[in-house]
Amino acid sequence: MRHDRYLRHSLIDWFPQDRVRAARVAVIGAGAVGNEVVKNLALLGAGAIDVYDFDRVELHNLTRAVFLRESDVGRPKASALAARAGEVDPAVVLRAVEGDFWNTLSLSALAGYDCAIAAVDNFEARVRLNRMCRIDGVDFISAGIDSRHATVEVFPFAAEATCGCYECHLPNSAYKRIAERYSCGGLRKAAAAERLVPTTAITASIAGALATSAALRLGRDAGGGARRVFFDTIAGTSSVAALDRRAECVGCGDLGDRPRIVPARADWNRRIADVPADSAVHTSDPIIVGYECAQCGDASRADRYVLRRALDFDDRIAICAACGKAGVRVDVRDEFAAAELARLYPEAPPPVKFAIARLPDEALCMDFEEKHDGQRAR
Amino acid sequence: MANELAELKLHVRTADQTRRAELKLDSSATGGEIIQAAVDNWALPADTDYALVNVTTGKALAPNATLAESGVRPGDELEVQPVLVAG
Numbered sequence: 001m002r003h004d005r006y007l008r009h010s011l012i013d014w015f016p017q018d019r020v021r022a023a024r025v026a027v028i029g030a031g032a033v034g035n036e037v038v039k040n041l042a043l044l045g046a047g048a049i050d051v052y053d054f055d056r057v058e059l060h061n062l063t064r065a066v067f068l069r070e071s072d073v074g075r076p077k078a079s080a081l082a083a084r085a086g087e088v089d090p091a092v093v094l095r096a097v098e099g100d101f102w103n104t105l106s107l108s109a110l111a112g113y114d115c116a117i118a119a120v121d122n123f124e125a126r127v128r129l130n131r132m133c134r135i136d137g138v139d140f141i142s143a144g145i146d147s148r149h150a151t152v153e154v155f156p157f158a159a160e161a162t163c164g165c166y167e168c169h170l171p172n173s174a175y176k177r178i179a180e181r182y183s184c185g186g187l188r189k190a191a192a193a194e195r196l197v198p199t200t201a202i203t204a205s206i207a208g209a210l211a212t213s214a215a216l217r218l219g220r221d222a223g224g225g226a227r228r229v230f231f232d233t234i235a236g237t238s239s240v241a242a243l244d245r246r247a248e249c250v251g252c253g254d255l256g257d258r259p260r261i262v263p264a265r266a267d268w269n270r271r272i273a274d275v276p277a278d279s280a281v282h283t284s285d286p287i288i289v290g291y292e293c294a295q296c297g298d299a300s301r302a303d304r305y306v307l308r309r310a311l312d313f314d315d316r317i318a319i320c321a322a323c324g325k326a327g328v329r330v331d332v333r334d335e336f337a338a339a340e341l342a343r344l345y346p347e348a349p350p351p352v353k354f355a356i357a358r359l360p361d362e363a364l365c366m367d368f369e370e371k372h373d374g375q376r377a378r
Numbered sequence: 379m380a381n382e383l384a385e386l387k388l389h390v391r392t393a394d395q396t397r398r399a400e401l402k403l404d405s406s407a408t409g410g411e412i413i414q415a416a417v418d419n420w421a422l423p424a425d426t427d428y429a430l431v432n433v434t435t436g437k438a439l440a441p442n443a444t445l446a447e448s449g450v451r452p453g454d455e456l457e458v459q460p461v462l463v464a465g
Contacts, residue, residue, distance in 0.1 A: 149393065171429060230431070241432075
């Protein structure tokens, strides 16, 4: 690292260049805000930036994404962004992870980051990343924009495990929008139309700047409570609101102070046997538990779907192969008693990321993706 | 119970402050109900999600909590802010 590169930073008496240099940040979403966040992190000299995105570059992205070019159209966004951002500062380690973060980012990998930033375009991804960060005790930042406003919500889970979470103040209408992506049976709709929100580079740059500053805790100590910064780019005004914890929150109400995380893929039987039989277990992903045509009674294809992750299918499987009618009743659940889950999966764990068991005095998180040693991977 | 039925005189506004109202609200009203009334009466875009912030105290109101539960006091100013989901 060439220290003269950061000469101007060194003149700022509160600028924590060493902490910035050591920072590992996960940026989820390589769109407008993701580009701005990565740009700022790279310019500031952050140590490592991992960019997660499943999408490919489209022409209309180019009005808001500082690192993307016309020659990138059709390429994976994460790779295009990481490649060009890597030119900013050779000392910054950039990595692109293509694919949906829900399938590519494990709890144990997330625990290796100092912060995760949601720069995604839907509530569902924000809800999922929020829960993972809350479980792991990793700072979570959610940045959002429209054509006029920018918001950055900060959840300092590392220092304050029980601060408010993203879902503590999520309006009911947001859950309706999440539900619109699914059929009434709980399967993802094959033809769900995404809502297009108008945005500009102006709001993206404000959100990216505020999110980066919060991620690196510039000028702040750890903690400070969950909060939302709301910025109006036309009026030039901003406000900060505290986001208090709600005990009945569906995102964190079952997690207690800080869940105990145990690797449970290799020794599933022992782990689930240790959980009291009647304890409620919440799986990270809904599971198909029933498949039968309500029209003709055919269930011959149930083996293809039952006990598998609902996310791996869409509502087209509700068309009966025997009678051709869209009458298959698909039962999907994510809540089980421990004994029931052990009976359904006698040999291997359920095909989900993790499961939360509510024990009398704690929440137990069974991690099914990787061995979890409790250490941040460096 | 008496507190739950108390009437509060409050100021409610949109984030861009183009719409303002002084309202008398029952303290048992929820943040969600106030937002819905604002959307209906001010014809705010229905395809947007909203949150309510007490700008007097600097605290966000939980959607299902009543004004009493959220500690809203007479004279407080509430702001209806869009919940931004695009990135």
